[in-house]
Amino acid sequence: MWKRYRWPILLGLTLVFLSLGLIAIHIAVFHNSHDVGFYLLLDVAFLPLEVLLVTVVLHRLLTMREKRSKLARLNMVIGAFYSEVGTRLLAVFSAYDGKVAEVRAILVLSTEWSDRQFLSVHRGLRTYVPALCCTGAELPPLRDFLLARREFLLRLLENPSLMEHEQFTDLLWAVFHLTEELAARRDLSRLTDADLDHLRGDMRRAYGLLMVQWLDYMQHLKRHYPYLYSLAMRTNPFDPAAQVEVS
Numbered sequence: 683m684w685k686r687y688r689w690p691i692l693l694g695l696t697l698v699f700l701s702l703g704l705i706a707i708h709i710a711v712f713h714n715s716h717d718v719g720f721y722l723l724l725d726v727a728f729l730p731l732e733v734l735l736v737t738v739v740l741h742r743l744l745t746m747r748e749k750r751s752k753l754a755r756l757n758m759v760i761g762a763f764y765s766e767v768g769t770r771l772l773a774v775f776s777a778y779d780g781k782v783a784e785v786r787a788i789l790v791l792s793t794e795w796s797d798r799q800f801l802s803v804h805r806g807l808r809t810y811v812p813a814l815c816c817t818g819a820e821l822p823p824l825r826d827f828l829l830a831r832r833e834f835l836l837r838l839l840e841n842p843s844l845m846e847h848e849q850f851t852d853l854l855w856a857v858f859h860l861t862e863e864l865a866a867r868r869d870l871s872r873l874t875d876a877d878l879d880h881l882r883g884d885m886r887r888a889y890g891l892l893m894v895q896w897l898d899y900m901q902h903l904k905r906h907y908p909y910l911y912s913l914a915m916r917t918n919p920f921d922p923a924a925q926v927e928v929s
Contacts, residue, residue, distance in 0.1 A: 756847050760899050767831050773919040775889040780813040789920040800901040807893050814882045818873035825864035853891040860884045
């Protein structure tokens with residue numbers, strides 16, 4: 683323990699003895715201990731305010747700035763995820779979803795959306811329960827797609843900045859778990875009903891997290907990157923009329 687805190691302890695003791703030495707020199711030269719005591723007590727009186735400003739106010743401002751910087755970098759990672767994996771997955775899952783008309787009605791984005799509208803839709807997605815109706819014979823393309831991007835998912839999971847975003851971390855783990863579940867089956871066309879229900883449960887988990895995180899990311903793009911938001915609207919997996927070409 684001494685070795686670990688040796689440098690801070692030595693520095694602290696040095697500064698204390700240096701201060702005491704300078705006070706002693708001041709008294710010896712000017713022979714005025716009254717003024718030294720007065721100003722010393724005055725400085726001590728202001729010390730709680732200085733502690734408040736430095737440790738509470740300034741520290742919080744620096745922490746908020748650092749957090750915004752980390753979230754900005756993390757949103758770049760989220761963007762890469764949806765470009766490489768997420769948007770395609772949403773299209774696949776929504777094609778399996780028998781109730782997709784319910785979310786399509788609220789997820790057709792526009793430039794007129796306000797933060798309040800994003801919040802309202804976000805709350806609705808939190809309680810939405812999809813009805814995935816896929817069969818085992820329809821799953822091999824999904825498995826192959828995810829397996830082709832397993833290394834990409836692993837690299838994302840290794841990113842230490844993900845610790846700052848629990849929701850996105852949960853999403854990555856859900857997608858990665860689904861990938862492993864699909865890869866572990868030898869023949870997806872011969873699944874039992876119970877096993878197929880198990881896979882549908884994994885898909886529902888990933889699908890729900892994908893939708894909520896996608897909406898949050900769309901709100902981020904609308905606030906800070908309107909040109910990327912424009913592309914996202916033209917590639918919206920929930921909008922049947924979406925087309926990437928500008929007409």
